[in-house]
Amino acid sequence: METVETKIENGIGWIILNRPDKLNAINLKMLEELEEVTKNFEENNDVKIIIFTGNGKAFSAGADISQFKELNSISAWNFAKKGRRVMDYIESVSKPTIAMINGYALGGGLELALACDFRIAAEEASLGLPEINLGIYPGFGGTQRLVRAIGKAKAMELMMTGDRISAKEAERIGLVNKVVSLSSLKEETIKFAGKLMEKSPIALAILKHIILYGNDSPLLDGLNMESLGWGVAFSTEDEKEGVSAFLEKRKAVFKGK
Numbered sequence: 276m277e278t279v280e281t282k283i284e285n286g287i288g289w290i291i292l293n294r295p296d297k298l299n300a301i302n303l304k305m306l307e308e309l310e311e312v313t314k315n316f317e318e319n320n321d322v323k324i325i326i327f328t329g330n331g332k333a334f335s336a337g338a339d340i341s342q343f344k345e346l347n348s349i350s351a352w353n354f355a356k357k358g359r360r361v362m363d364y365i366e367s368v369s370k371p372t373i374a375m376i377n378g379y380a381l382g383g384g385l386e387l388a389l390a391c392d393f394r395i396a397a398e399e400a401s402l403g404l405p406e407i408n409l410g411i412y413p414g415f416g417g418t419q420r421l422v423r424a425i426g427k428a429k430a431m432e433l434m435m436t437g438d439r440i441s442a443k444e445a446e447r448i449g450l451v452n453k454v455v456s457l458s459s460l461k462e463e464t465i466k467f468a469g470k471l472m473e474k475s476p477i478a479l480a481i482l483k484h485i486i487l488y489g490n491d492s493p494l495l496d497g498l499n500m501e502s503l504g505w506g507v508a509f510s511t512e513d514e515k516e517g518v519s520a521f522l523e524k525r526k527a528v529f530k531g532k
């Protein structure tokens with residue numbers, strides 16, 4: 276891989292954006308590699324949780340602006356469609372995903388974080404969607420995901436002013452789940468991942484699907500998906516283990532079966 280680093284440690288699949296000299300700006304190559312490594316991790320049974328982060332002082336400062344020079348309407352449209360497809364795929368991965376935001380999360384970088392299930396940020400991080408300052412606007416799904424994440428008023432403010440906000444402000448408006456010091460960011464993110472790892476991966480996958488797709492469906496469809504998925508959970512060994520463990524007053528050990 277040219278633009279991302281990966282490693283698997285204790286059930287965590289790490290995807291580390293690796294263009295630190297360009298603040299991990301996302302070029303076409305990085306988009307392709309992100310898709311490939313995420314697919315590999317989704318299919319790898321040793322990976323229970325996927326964490327995205329960046330090398331150096333940024334999570335990612337956004338799409339690579341230097342590539343914009345060559346774009347016309349059609350190639351820009353194709354670039355946006357490709358980026359959107361990758362972000363949609365990352366959002367739909369059946370395993371929990373966390374964006375560990377170690378610094379700047381701007382433009383397409385914040386859009387990548389928005390495609391993850393959880394966002395944990397360092398106090399020093401700075402977040403925003405400054406595309407409007409370039410005469411464009413978010414194109415990796417941010418116009419839709421930000422509104423759903425924090426509501427229309429704040430989302431419009433962030434996208435239409437291009438202002439950057441601190442991690443604390445991002446936590447206040449519900450854009451990030453947790454803010455910690457940079458020195459404890461990795462430890463705290465691993466601790467959070469550990470909580471998820473104790474749960475049934477099948478129940479988490481069904482639940483994630485229902486939350487994501489139910490949320491964008493009419494209420495009745497979402498409620499139907501919930502009941503159907505609830506029934507499916509009862510076909511798993513994990514459900515038997517969870518209920519038995521409670522009744523036997525012990526901690527459940529889920530096997531993902």
Ligand SMILES: CCCCC/C=C/C(=O)SCCNC(=O)CCNC(=O)[C@H](O)C(C)(C)COP(=O)(O)OP(=O)(O)OC[C@H]1O[C@@H](n2cnc3c(N)ncnc32)[C@H](O)[C@@H]1OP(=O)(O)O
Binds near residue numbers: 297298351384413
């Ligand atoms: C077609 C699909 C589009 C999808 C939709 C997404 C669009 C976008 O994401 S547009 C990009 C949005 N992001 C930005 O506008 C942020 C741009 N960067 C900055 O404003 C600053 O770099 C900074 C405030 C984040 C940090 O400033 P500073 O600490 O002074 O660092 P430098 O500016 O010197 O940056 C170091 C190095 O990195 C290069 N770089 C930074 N961001 C990008 C980027 N988004 N694309 C390409 N390159 C970037 C910067 O040019 C420097 O490189 P060198 O000059 O070669 O050292």
